[in-house]
Amino acid sequence: DIVMTQSSLYLAVTPGEPASISCKSSQSLLHSNGYNYVDWFLQRPGQPPQLLIYLGSHRASGVPDRFSGSGSGTDFTLKISSVESEDFGVYFCMQILQTPLTFGGGTKVE
Amino acid sequence: QVQLQESGPGLVKPSETLSLTCSVSGGSVRTFYWSWIRQPPGKDLEWIGYIHYSGSTDSSPSLKSRVNMLVDTSKNQVSLRLSSVTAADTAMYYCATSAIVPAASFDYWGRGTLVSVSS
Numbered sequence: 001d002i003v004m005t006q007s008s009l010y011l012a013v014t015p016g017e018p019a020s021i022s023c024k025s026s027q028s029l030l031h032s033n034g035y036n037y038v039d040w041f042l043q044r045p046g047q048p049p050q051l052l053i054y055l056g057s058h059r060a061s062g063v064p065d066r067f068s069g070s071g072s073g074t075d076f077t078l079k080i081s082s083v084e085s086e087d088f089g090v091y092f093c094m095q096i097l098q099t100p101l102t103f104g105g106g107t108k109v110e
Numbered sequence: 111q112v113q114l115q116e117s118g119p120g121l122v123k124p125s126e127t128l129s130l131t132c133s134v135s136g137g138s139v140r141t142f143y144w145s146w147i148r149q150p151p152g153k154d155l156e157w158i159g160y161i162h163y164s165g166s167t168d169s170s171p172s173l174k175s176r177v178n179m180l181v182d183t184s185k186n187q188v189s190l191r192l193s194s195v196t197a198a199d200t201a202m203y204y205c206a207t208s209a210i211v212p213a214a215s216f217d218y219w220g221r222g223t224l225v226s227v228s229s
């Protein structure tokens with residue numbers, strides 16, 4: 001199985017400031033088609049996860065452009081250009097290169 | 111807009127079979143791949159598996175021997191059965207799908223249903 005590691009369990013941020021969350025995979029998620037097979041989700045308390053970024057860098061429908069995904073191979077980053085109050089919650093990365101799909105342990109932005 | 115709603119018993123006894131249903135509205139179960147994901151209290155998300163109405167299916171090796179998923183096109187529902195449950199199967203269970211990447215990049219989720227395994 002591919003192991004997804006989010007090294008930071010917590011990230012303290014201030015509204016209006018930028019934030020960056022990292023995720024590392026145990027093997028390359030770069031597909032031969034050029035896409036990195038990693039998604040990012042935000043889970044607010046009591047809610048299901050919300051897709052933010054798919055295939056490494058593509059914003060999901062309705063996701064504000066302050067969110068961006070970058071990275072390639074085994075190292076990935078989710079960036080928030082200017083944190084807003086609604087952005088607080090737990091962020092997960094997930095690899096979709098192969099089954100079983102696997103998730104990172106989450107980074108709580110608080 | 112696809113909407114998903116999970117339902118099932120909130121409490122299941124050890125060694126019994128957990129049965130959940132995901133009701134789909136705003137779209138046809140024939141259209142997408144349907145996935146199940148669970149989250150034990152305070153723990154990481156875990157992918158259970160997916161199914162397509164064509165019969166294509168895959169599940170986590172750690173659960174494969176106990177998992178059965180079905181698509182009911184007449185009811186527009188997807189179901190999950192997990193046999194021989196233990197306390198380790200206590201979790202919030204989510205049904206999810208994607209209009210972007212088949213069986214991945216889940217942009218539609220149900221609100222989840224909490225299942226506790228206890229005698």
